[in-house]
Amino acid sequence: MLGLLFAHSASFSLAPVLLALLLSLGSLSYLYFRTQNTLFQKPYFGINVFVVSFLIGCFTLLIHQQTRYPNHYIHLLSSKKQAHTCELVINEKLKNSNNTIRYDASIIRIDTRNCIGKTVLNIDKDSFKFPIKTGSHLLAKGYLFLTKKPNNPSQFDYGNYLKNKQIYSQFYCQSKNCILTKKIDRDIFYFADGIRTRIIQNLKKYKFNAPELHVLVALILGQQQDISPDLIKDYQYAGAVHILSVSGLHVGFILLFITFLLKLFPNTKNAALVKCIITILCLWGFGVLAGLAPSVLRSVAMFSFVALGNFLKRSINIYNTLAISIFIILLFQPAFLFDVGFQLSYIALFFIVWLHPLISSLWTPKNKISKYFWDIVSVSFAAQIGTFPISIYYFHQFPSLFFVTNLIVLPGMSFILGLGVIVMLIALCDSHYSFLYNTLEESIYILNKIISWVASLDSFVFKNIFCSIGMMLGTYLLIFSLIIWLKKPNYQKAIAFLISLIVFQIIWIDSKVTSQKTNEFIVFSGKKKNIISERHGTNVVLHSNDVTPKNWKEEAALQNYITENGCRISKTSTLKNFYSFQTYKIMIIDKSGVYLKNIHPDILILIDAPKVNIERLFRFWKPKMVVFGTTNFKSYVTQWKATCSKENIPFHDISEMGYFKI
Template identity: 50%
Template sequence: MKVLYFPLARITIGFILGLLFAYNLHPSISLIFIVLTISLSVLGTFYFVSKNKREISLYFSFVTYFLSFIVGISTQIIHTDSFQKNNYIHRSAVFEKPHSLSLIIREKLKSSAFSERYIALITHIDNQEQTGRIILNIQKDSMHQQFPIGTSLLVEGILSKNKPPNNPNQFDYGKYLESKQIYAQLYADVSDIKIGSDIQKNIWYYSSKLRSRIIRNLEKNNFNKTELNVAIALIMGQQQDISPEIIRDYQFAGAVHILSVSGLHIGFILLFVTFILKPISNTKRGSFIKLVIILISLSLFGIIAGLAPSVVRSVTMFSFVAIGNNLRRSVNIYHTLIVSILLILLFEPSFLFDIGFQLSYIALFFIIWLQPLLSSIWQPKSKVSKYIWDILTVSFAAQIGTLPLSIYYFHQFPGLFFLTNLLIIPVLSIIMILGVLVMLLAAFNGIPVFLSRLLEWSIYYLNKVINAIASLEQFIIQDIPLHVSLMVTGYLVIITIVIWFKKPSFNRMTILLIAVVIFQISNLNSKRSVEKEQEWVIFNLKKNTLIAERDGKNITVYSNDSILKTSQKNNTLKFYRIGNYSRLAAKKELKNYIYFKGKRIFVLDSSGIYPKNSNPDILILTQSPKINLDRLFQNMRPKMVVADASNFKTIQKKWKASCAKEKIPFHATLEKGFYKLN
């Protein structure tokens, strides 16, 4: 891989490793800045000494790469809000009782079933200056209006810290929010909110106003709501209002990437703007004017699209391509890619942990690296055949590159991605050009009806094609388990296969076989560790009781009839199954006594009947039994009490107090998440 020979590539790798180190290990700030100062001093010394001495030059290279690692750590520290002294995370009282919080609305999120959701910036708590980002949840029933971006609010409430997953192997939403510098949520009713007179007018405000103006004018033009929401996602990258059914169709068809603005979209826009500017002469002055217009156009599009990670990445990269073309130099696409990664992560290191950002760059790298090799396999003579072949090879290269990461995050693989890309990419280029034109005209209140109808019909038929492909569910491979070690070794196998195909040799074949062996060992270790495990889990399932006993790969489920009948479709069990390479071996009705590894477990349900003079190891309270726990402890002395989420919240508070009085550990799944015995 020649790209690794570029000094900038090694510096970028060192920088990214530094970001990961700081994110996961939270090193001492003072120590890191001392090391940074020493590294800079050593680097400066080597720079002046190393000009004619090869040995010192090697030390200079080592210090440079080490410095890039330290700069990565420093960058992550500087950009991590929780390291800032005036961040709300350091004020514990705000998580314990109501306070007056001054907020500014930054971004509108997708609404939940019960609330309107925003990202908000804290400016003051009880008139004391504080900073930080939170999720603001406002009850839907009482919601009379949506708040524009930049609106200042005064809200009375208690901040809730991000919680770990409620159930095993579930998506860690709290950690995801933390990667976005969001450490808490605020739940409020409209009656708790006072709207301020000031509006913060910044780039986010004007971007939102422009988007709102475009959407409002399209709605006035009787643009169908379903197609409008897809158009807004395709052109502006805003997915908040797309229905879950349409997103599901795009996922199953392998086309969900087109709903977030990426390199494909920005590439179309660059080609479109370049085509429009063709009449301008290619003189030095004319080329400079073209470059300025292209850079402004790309930047404006990025702002309208809300500066999402994928948009910023694509706009940055294609801006470098445009600058390189203007300088009349052949642009090394790898250099362009690396510079854009380094530049973006220097200013916004949190993008590294964005799934879309990761998938975009990996897809782009494999298209650049693998597609020429695939394209050389067959050289079609006709233009139509070549066009189709290029689409297929680009799709295959991107899919191969993102395969391990996609399976790791989503546990599924769309088998008809070839067909999807073959059908939609030609149409998408037309929709993008038409969409940009319509959006531009909508910003100035001048949309010709025939253009908006043409865009609407194009998206309508695009959705129909996607739905038809997604309905062929037999081609969608689902519930694929993949751990981090398998994902990493999977990439090792893919990369060594491509290296061998590019230039077959005995040494490369040996490396490939070693990679395959490492992958197999990793797979066997993952499965063997699962087979040795035995555990017993009480899940956190609202209004229901769900217990699982796992012996290696076999899971036995204990619950009531309604849950047992739908256990195969139950998402809580599905994630648990996939995460542990397991299968649902047996389903059993929940009984009062359960035994696990010598422990006696008594389940007390809504009947409230329990044996006297019994001392189980664990007492499980389900379905809100009408009992006095203080009186129960006179006849039964459990070592542990667990209350699942089928119980009323108010009763659980009383039980917690009773257990505290008797010094018996109490675990409420509603508060602490699932309970597990190993």
């Protein structure tokens, strides 16, 4: 993993890494086969193994970076905006946006040139007339936009998220400019999509209620695209969003279900081999059907090893199974390391295995019912303790009622999952059993109502929690040292825990001091809104004619910025024509066209499409930078850019380049 992280952050060519890897493998082979001196072999052999592992990580990531190949489409694009005719292959359906139908697609030809590379295909909703199957070839004329940085500070970096999935652009077109060809790639994903589509269409045909159907499809098939944002938010606030992602809970049940069905086979050696093969094939078949998401891959890989261990009559070391499954998955999909779901999945499972016995030992229930519920609580706490720091770092919120949700919901999940699998098998055969369908629909309806009720207690959801990456790592150091000490207490471990506590305090103080020393002036990118912030330490003064003290929290860009930097809005005011920040003099000209002629600004900001002749302004002003806000007419901005270029004055168009910061 260190090799993957290093290769992801650094930039170097493939050849030196390959050469170093070959030399390291040669050295490792020499030490293993030739060196007889054990004292000499042990330290050097261990170091060599580490180097080889590190270089394998680097090499694996580099060979999976498609942009390194000259036939990737980003090397075939010109700098100017122009329409392209592309041939695309549909990989999978994505969640729709407000205005477009979206697909993950591969571009195999751009204009007249063959190429490789993935994109997000966006088809205008208003003109969308036909569904597109996985594997379909599509000829489309539209515009390719390369991924870009966030428009505002501390905003979710969607471009980087796509790059980690080897997607480097978005392709926009209208349905009338798309032609669905007869060519289809009939691979395993094509057939999996066909099975999913058949099940969903048959359930719709038999009037399965839409909200419950969308949850069922997420629970069994791992497809969350159609769940409403409000319902997903309810699951997040209730601390139960993991239920909607196919993971160990779901795959474990599938394994039990398969094992139960295979009890019909005789207990012979040959039959055991057949059962093992059938089990592994069924698990991976289910994984493909569920879309092979990171959490699905992790669960399927681990339970495959469990099935193999059962066949070989060997006890399974869960830590070795975890390590092997991580290694195999990252060897073929190294970008999964940067997937939040993958990280949360493995961290949660590790802490369940490692911490659950310690929590469980705190109380020994006297009957099976109390033991069952105590196991749910202890497992929930173990997983939540493990994922708490990374969840706070990524999402800045914590649902404190997670254990209540799990206590209420998990006992019924086995019933819903079992009945859900049966109903989907029936739907696949285009059969209909009203009692089963109605029972399942009502069960999911009750599940959603319980989740919505818990989520409505929003005072128990802690939001907008500040957490830097240093604080996250410091928290993990503290948690690990505390658990190690509690498992087998001694003096040395107590000292280690106290040292980790001091380290965490130093990191926390450093974050606060750094925040106190930060001063910045930001012009935000907002649709039809002009928002400027002036930060001095942890205090932010907000300047805007559109945002008030009562509604500023509704602006996601502001809320993200405040939370990410541990600040607070200390004051709000309307926009002024002139600001002085540090050594900079900043002039703002709005639609009124009023400005102070006697002040020579360093930075000129134009908003609300003022009718001013900036060429005339430049005769007596020579600003170091001209900033164009998002509320200007495009025709005005085009003219201003030409004038700035003519006068050799730098400019920053927020509509294209994102926020402006001093």
